[in-house]
Amino acid sequence: MIITLSMGCIAQEFDPFIQSKVDELQYDSLFQKLLAFENFGIKQVGTDALDETANWIIQQYTDWGYTNIELDTLYVGQNSTFNIIVTKTGSVYQDTYFIVDGHYDTYNGPGVNDNGSGTAIVLEMARLFKDVETAYSIKFIHFTVEELGLVGSTHYVENTVVPQEMDIKLLLNIDEVGGVAGTNNNTITCERDEWSPTSNNAASAAFTDTLANLTEMYSNLNTDISYAYGSDYVPFMDNGYVVTGYYEYNESPYPHSINDSLSNMDPEYVFELTKASLASCMYFSGAQSISTGIPGDITTEKNIEIYPNPFAEYISVKNITTETLNLQVYDLNGRLQNNFKLSAEATSVIRTKLKAGTYFYKIFDEDQEIISSGKIIKTK
Ligand SMILES: [Zn+2]
16 A cells, blocks of 8 residues: 655644643633733733733743743834743754744733733643743744734844844744634634745645644644734744744634623633644644653652653652552553552552553543653663
């Protein structure tokens, strides 16, 4: 049998490491971000609300331990405002960036859909990304003054990206992904560059197909492919950079009005898209390729120790908790290989019949919550 693959149709393999991070997402954590965004009010340039929202964004990155936070200041008339750029350095391609962005300003309303939805997704992902090692460097960017004509993103591209000849692998723009309350929001539009210059369009189309594949793999959403327009990716694609984007499929009638509120959108839909976004950002930033590197002994947040790693015949798991835990081992295609019980307050010495190779493990507590996941390697 001959299998032919064409560009854009290359299947992405399911990655248990990505799934394990997606499993860590919490609906309530996302919902609280949307609620906080709504409560700041109308976030137009010159308002206290815009500055308060910016400070709220910065505070969260600071709390999570991010240290590279830049404020890119610009002026609209007499008023200053700024883009927020948070950089996490990659372990292999330090000077090549994967960028995910969403604007945080709003127009005529609280803008919980446009673009509290994108803002909350970027934040919720960044919360979980803190401890994920990536091959490429990542920038999480919260642009300002998108609503008055892509002012913040244009400023950043003209004053930083182009003069520095920044090496950008891909930019994923997330804008207005809240859905419409009372409708069946089961599809997300994935957007590609169909404009001049055309030199970057084939790459954009291929990445957008990949984005759609990953979205369907890690969320319950269907996808639709359309063209990019009218948001912060425009100054990037106009300058030859490769972009993709998410935009709601059921288009809300409320943006740029006082009715762009949490009650008029579908936070469950935003949560599904958060799963898709996290998975895609992990894939594009090379989180999975790093995960096949050499690991070491593991100590989890609950002080469960897994050693040695890599292991030859036996691997030990020290469970100091008072619960019986469950250890599951998966191969790289996500197929369950082994399932072990870990007695409370004991060290289990496990012998497996696995072939040599890389595996992923998940440890579940008695409530079936995942309390640790990661990679182990068997050497022979
Ligand atoms: Zn917007």
